[in-house]
Amino acid sequence: MEFDPVLLARIQFAFTVSFHIIFPAFTIGLSAYIAVLLLMWMRTREEKYHRLARFWTKIFAVSFAMGVVSGIVLSYQFGTNWSRFSEFSGNVIGPLIGYEVLTAFYLEATFLGILLFGWNRFPPWLITTSAVLVAIGTAISAFWILAANSWMQTPAGHEIREGIAYPVDWLQIVFNPSFIYRLAHMLNAAYLTTAVVVLAVGARYLLASRHEEESRTMLRMAVGMIAVTAPLQLLIGDLHGLNTLEHQPVKVAAMEGHWSEADPGHLVIFGIPDEEQRTNHFEIAIPYLGALILTHDLHGTYLGLTDFAEDEWPPVANVFFTFRIMVGIGLLLIVVGLWGLYLWWRGRLFSDRAFLRSTSHMWPLGFIAILAGWFVTEQGRQPWLVHGLMRTVDGISPVPGASVASTLALFVFIYGVVFTMGIYYINRLINRGLMGEATKAPAGLPNRPLSAAEEATREATGREPGDGPGRPLTELKR
Template identity: 45%
Template structure:
């Protein structure tokens, strides 16, 4: 593989999106979780919800800030590395990114300060309203980003004038059927990512026998939410597969590692795709299932990669394994969440240590599924950056050199590894300290000083710091 500006720019984009996506995938769900916890505290008056909220809002703030910083770089590189893309699609992509700023950033910038610092300065109902607005802002942000990306996946509502792609129907661009499938799919992925992290944190505390009251809230609510959401996510995943089959059949064939047309089509569950010889090694497959998944018929013909011109065929290895990693993590979350709720109904959830260990170790499942899903979608779209309209090799800034991209890639790599490593270390520190230390910090006490001023702190901040 020759390291030309195109492949290096693709590697750089993949590197940056991998680091960036983990933070929105976490904060979108966590923002909704915090708004729900504050609403429950307001409705029930239960002080445990307040302690849980005060603990997670600090983690939310760090993750949110890191998502903003890494997101700025994502936008910056469109101008440096993908100048032709920006020029030709600017009339569509520019407004979509602008709408994100006018809606999502406006809500977040307006109410984020209230959420972080305004507990003692505003009324309880207004504070809850601010939490809801921040959560809504994160969802708006994902809406416009997915509208942008969905249009690149399946371009609709546009016209081409003097070589530029301009909008012809904004409603179709923003609210088209593909967008209305992909956006809920991403939102649910974010909610599940946060749910599994929250449940894993609760399991970790139960295993350590610390913060048991707060851990129970995290564990029960996290597993309960995941159990409800994962079947809905599987349904939207099926709908996403249908849009890929209809609009991007070459990507669908790559995901299935189907090199040639088949009738009936086998489903390859696991294999090692050999792109040189165009065959699957060590394949585990089931005849007829591929036809049924694609068409609903056990004997219908299905397309293979050889049905498409060679220059239009995507890579196979990453979409094939990316899809299976995403689906595997989804099944893992389904099994853990449903088994956890069975144990909860039997009163054994917090005493079954092997299950608690499994829940704790499953904390990255949502992140893995989200990253793998994005890899499947983006690599499977190749060789197009705007599907069917603009090839990736034609979208790179013309004056870009291999040295330019290589230097920027190395610099980004060093900065991101240091920056993100510090952020993750600090989040781990907050998680290790737990809810009690969070309440002490908010109340103005320190671990070396007993909570002798708990009554004064509670009066000042509205916190109840005793167990």
């Protein structure tokens, strides 16, 4: 049986990066949310913000750990499966990834320890400062990773000597032509994704009549965030698309299902691209709207797939459909944000059962959109590893296809077990809810009074709410 090492190496990297990207994206947004909660707690001294911050910090810790584990695997693949690519671009990509570790990971790991274990040991200002620094660290991490990826899409600031890329101008390398658009698009996607998860959890609790005060806070904050970030993502995406049209026009042609510059610039809503016949079957399109969006001219023209050599085409159908999944989810979330604002205005945000039931199941949407967008970006760059400089087929390591196939099968098994357990544990934390969170305030703040339910729990179990497993309070009093 013949194994294609290039295809298998691409599948392996796509598989591992697909698992990896959802967790850093979630931690970017969630760390910012936790920091905002703690800042509001410091300002208002309302205990609900403290309880929510402690609750979401536990979920953040699990997501952070899973992101770290999957990220380590990715870094090894550069040496095992993509050694020729590493040799060609290592002088540029290596330092960028190293800067991410030095400036972001150490910052996150250091202050996350305080955030996880210092609630009852440190004053509120230090806990809050740690949360802010962790949030800054996750954003810095995105900065360097997106700088490296953007250089692969629109390389700049380098020179080629004897087949190796060497840095010439680090400012041009980092702030390459597509970097700002990609960074803004990814950060906004992370914040939007987290807001959808917070909305779903708050709706889930309200439907079950649990943690109603905290759930109302989650819904208000999430709806406000979605109402801002979802339309903003549409605007950023439009600017990103115009930048891509300038630097990677063949990718845009695949995204739009546009075959020739001579064709009218219709906006294709649906179709089935056929590379052999160079057309879209069952096409549903809005006349000239694509030209208006991409050229700002109703009768404008832009390059199509047939204007490029066929060996420079990306996998058209994959890029075409994943782009529509991403945009479709984005438009849906705009509707959700507007729906939530309307209900908020009418005073029915917390009581409209249709809204609560719908949004309680929407938590995966942001992650799906991120994955779809990543597929558009990475598959749309094919057949290039570094656009215009190195083809994918030239970056592979000289390893047998069977070796790549065996490690791929091993990754599928291990990731299936580890990540299933991680997601199961996150779901358990959500099911458990906020009971026992922050009943003991840290130094400098008074302990809050127990609710009636917590008093009942205290009498029934003999333990103070918030205490971990151990000897009951009644035993300690003997």
